[in-house]
Amino acid sequence: MQVATGKSVLNGISIGKIKVYKAPKLEIDDSLIDDIEAELARFDDARERAIEQQNALYEKAVIDAGEDSAEVFSVHAMMLEDDDLIDATNEIIKTQKHTAEYAVKVAFDNQAKVFAEMDDPYMKERAADIYDIEHAVLGYLFGISGDILQGTEPCILVANDLTPSETVRLNKSLLLGIITREGSLNSHTAILARSMGIPALVQCKDVNEDWEGKPAIIDGYNSCAYIEPTDDLEKTLRKRKEKDAKQRALLQELKGKSNTTIDGKTIQVYANIGGPSDIGLVQQNDAGGVGLFRSEFVYLNARDYPSEEEQFNAYRLAIETLAPKQVIIRTCDIGADKQVEYMGMEKEENPALGLRAIRICLTRKAFFKTQLRALLRASAYGNLGIMFPMIISMRELRECKELLAECAEELKKQGVKIGKYAVGIMIETPAAVLIADELAEECDFFSIGTNDLTQYTLAIDRQNAALDPFLAKHHPAVLRQIKMTIDAGHRHGTWVGICGELGADLALTETFLRMGVDELSVNPVSVLPLRKIIRGIDLRKEPGAGLTDETEAVSTAPTE
Known part of the structure; x- marks a missing residue:
C-alpha cells in the first residue's frame, strides 16, 4: 500500500479504481507559412469555436456547480474577445509568418506569465485561466476533442492538473474523486470540485502514471490517498463513508425544527x-x-x-x-x-x-x-x-x-x-x-x-x-x-x-x-449539523455535560 498526501478540497471518502488522465501532447514547431490570410482565418475560426465552447461549459457548470462557480467560463469567453490578445496573436502570424498554433502558444503564454509574476495570490491564479483558453483554441486548431477525459467507467481521476474547462467536462455520474499533482485550494478547479461535492486532493506530489487501474481511496478528512489499500483499511473507510451518508440523511430530519x-x-x-x-x-x-x-x-x-x-x-x-x-x-x-x-x-x-x-x-x-x-x-x-x-x-x-x-x-x-x-x-x-x-x-x-x-x-x-x-x-x-x-x-x-x-x-x-x-x-x-449540536446541549449542566453521545459524534465530524 502507498500513502500519498496532499491538500484536501472537500471532506469525504472516495473509493474506486484510478484512471490516469494524460493531456494530449501538442507538437508545435516554428515553421513558416506562405498563406497569411488562411492562417489568420484558422485562428479566428478556432477562437470563435472556443468562445462557443466556454459558453456551453457555463451552462453545464450552472447546473453542476451553481452560477458563482460557473462565472469563470463567462470570463473565459470575454478573455477570448480581448483585443490585445487577439492583436498580439495576429501580429505574430502577419509579421513573423508563423502558424496559428505557434502564434497562439507564444501570445497566450506571454499573457499568462504577466499574471503568474504578480504578487497577489488571486491574480496569480488568473494565469491558469489564460492557459485554459489557450488549450481550448489549440484543441480546435489541432482537431482534438477533449470531451471524454475519464473513460466510461466510474473512477478516481488522477492528473498532473486539470483546467476549469476539463473539470466541468467531466461526467459527474462517473467521477468518484480527483487527485492532482499541481493546483491549489483557491483555484477554480478546486472551487468547482467543492461545489460539485467531489472529494479531491491537490498538490499531491506522489502522483504516478503507474497508478493506472489500481484500487484507491481518497480520505479527505486526513488529506491523503491510499493506493492499493489493505482490506482492513478499506473496510474501515467504507464504514466511515456509510456513516457519513447516514449522517446526512439524519440531518435532513431536522428541517423545520427549532x-x-x-x-x-x-x-x-x-x-x-x-x-x-x-x-x-x-x-x-x-x-x-x-x-x-x-x-x-x-x-x-x-x-x-x-x-x-x-x-x-x-x-x-x-x-x-x-x-x-x-x-x-x-x-x-x-x-x-x-x-x-x-x-x-x-x-x-x-x-x-x-x-x-x-x-x-x-x-x-x-x-x-x-x-x-x-x-x-x-x-x-x-x-x-x-x-x-x-x-x-x-x-x-x-x-x-x-x-x-x-x-x-x-x-x-x-x-x-x-x-x-x-x-x-x-x-x-x-x-x-x-x-x-x-x-x-x-x-x-x-x-x-x-x-x-x-x-x-x-x-x-x-x-x-x-x-x-x-x-x-x-x-x-x-x-x-x-x-x-x-x-x-x-x-x-x-x-x-x-x-x-x-x-x-x-x-x-x-x-x-x-x-x-x-x-x-x-x-x-453546516446549518443542519450546527442545529443538531444546539438541540443536544443543556445549559443547566456543567460545560460539556449537555452533549449526548449522538451529538458528540456529529461534533467530531468536519463540516468543510
Missing part, C-alpha cells in the same frame, strides 16, 4: 452566501436567514464597476426570494486578498493592514453611494440588514450612516420606495472590541468576523500557509474578545452574531451559547 437547546434557549442559525446563486442552498439547508451576503462577489465577478441597477437586481433577488427571512448584506469588502483590476488599487506592502473594505468606500464615496442606493431600493422587497465591514472608530460608523441617510433622502425625493432595514457592523479588529460599548449605541446588531479578528489579534497573516503551526484558532485572547463583544452589545440592546469560520466550529458551539451569542451564521451545508 434551534433550541434542551433547557429552552433558542438561537438563530443563518447562512453565509456569496451571491444570489446560493439562495437555493439557503433554502435546501433550512437556514433561518442570511447572516452574511458577501457583496464583494458582485464586484469580483464583473469586468467593470457594477451599476446601481445590476447591484439592485442581485440584492433584490436574494431579499425577495427569502422574505420574510432576514438577509444581511455586507457592503463592499474589496482589498487585502480580494482584488479587482478595474479599481486600479495601488500595490501595498501589507494589504491586510491597508486600504480595504470600508476604507475604500469612505475614500471613494460616489462608488460607495452607488451600492448604498441599490441596497436601499432592495430593502422595499423584504427584510434587509446592512452591515459595514472593518469599522474601527465611531467616526467611520457615523460617516457611513450619514451617507446612508443622504442616499435615502435622494431616493425619497425621486419617489423611490424604501423599506425598513437594520444597520450593523462587523466586529473584526481588537479596536472595535475595545469600543464596542460606544459602537453598540449606534447599531442594531453586531456580527463578529472571527477570521480577521483572529488574524489581527494574533498578528498572523491568515493567507500565509507557513504560519499555520502558529495559528491557534481557539486562542483564549480571541474567545475573550468574543465574550466582551457579546456583553457590550447586550448592555445596549444590540443583538450579536458570529459569521466567521469559528461559527461553524462545532467544538465551540456550547461555549458560544454560554457566552450568550444570539446568532451563528455558517456556510449552508
Whole structure:
C-alpha cells in the first residue's frame, strides 16, 4: 500500500479504481507559412469555436456547480474577445509568418506569465485561466476533442492538473474523486470540485502514471490517498463513508425544527452566501436567514464597476426570494486578498493592514453611494440588514450612516420606495472590541468576523500557509474578545452574531451559547449539523455535560 498526501478540497471518502488522465501532447514547431490570410482565418475560426465552447461549459457548470462557480467560463469567453490578445496573436502570424498554433502558444503564454509574476495570490491564479483558453483554441486548431477525459467507467481521476474547462467536462455520474499533482485550494478547479461535492486532493506530489487501474481511496478528512489499500483499511473507510451518508440523511430530519437547546434557549442559525446563486442552498439547508451576503462577489465577478441597477437586481433577488427571512448584506469588502483590476488599487506592502473594505468606500464615496442606493431600493422587497465591514472608530460608523441617510433622502425625493432595514457592523479588529460599548449605541446588531479578528489579534497573516503551526484558532485572547463583544452589545440592546469560520466550529458551539451569542451564521451545508449540536446541549449542566453521545459524534465530524 502507498500513502500519498496532499491538500484536501472537500471532506469525504472516495473509493474506486484510478484512471490516469494524460493531456494530449501538442507538437508545435516554428515553421513558416506562405498563406497569411488562411492562417489568420484558422485562428479566428478556432477562437470563435472556443468562445462557443466556454459558453456551453457555463451552462453545464450552472447546473453542476451553481452560477458563482460557473462565472469563470463567462470570463473565459470575454478573455477570448480581448483585443490585445487577439492583436498580439495576429501580429505574430502577419509579421513573423508563423502558424496559428505557434502564434497562439507564444501570445497566450506571454499573457499568462504577466499574471503568474504578480504578487497577489488571486491574480496569480488568473494565469491558469489564460492557459485554459489557450488549450481550448489549440484543441480546435489541432482537431482534438477533449470531451471524454475519464473513460466510461466510474473512477478516481488522477492528473498532473486539470483546467476549469476539463473539470466541468467531466461526467459527474462517473467521477468518484480527483487527485492532482499541481493546483491549489483557491483555484477554480478546486472551487468547482467543492461545489460539485467531489472529494479531491491537490498538490499531491506522489502522483504516478503507474497508478493506472489500481484500487484507491481518497480520505479527505486526513488529506491523503491510499493506493492499493489493505482490506482492513478499506473496510474501515467504507464504514466511515456509510456513516457519513447516514449522517446526512439524519440531518435532513431536522428541517423545520427549532434551534433550541434542551433547557429552552433558542438561537438563530443563518447562512453565509456569496451571491444570489446560493439562495437555493439557503433554502435546501433550512437556514433561518442570511447572516452574511458577501457583496464583494458582485464586484469580483464583473469586468467593470457594477451599476446601481445590476447591484439592485442581485440584492433584490436574494431579499425577495427569502422574505420574510432576514438577509444581511455586507457592503463592499474589496482589498487585502480580494482584488479587482478595474479599481486600479495601488500595490501595498501589507494589504491586510491597508486600504480595504470600508476604507475604500469612505475614500471613494460616489462608488460607495452607488451600492448604498441599490441596497436601499432592495430593502422595499423584504427584510434587509446592512452591515459595514472593518469599522474601527465611531467616526467611520457615523460617516457611513450619514451617507446612508443622504442616499435615502435622494431616493425619497425621486419617489423611490424604501423599506425598513437594520444597520450593523462587523466586529473584526481588537479596536472595535475595545469600543464596542460606544459602537453598540449606534447599531442594531453586531456580527463578529472571527477570521480577521483572529488574524489581527494574533498578528498572523491568515493567507500565509507557513504560519499555520502558529495559528491557534481557539486562542483564549480571541474567545475573550468574543465574550466582551457579546456583553457590550447586550448592555445596549444590540443583538450579536458570529459569521466567521469559528461559527461553524462545532467544538465551540456550547461555549458560544454560554457566552450568550444570539446568532451563528455558517456556510449552508453546516446549518443542519450546527442545529443538531444546539438541540443536544443543556445549559443547566456543567460545560460539556449537555452533549449526548449522538451529538458528540456529529461534533467530531468536519463540516468543510
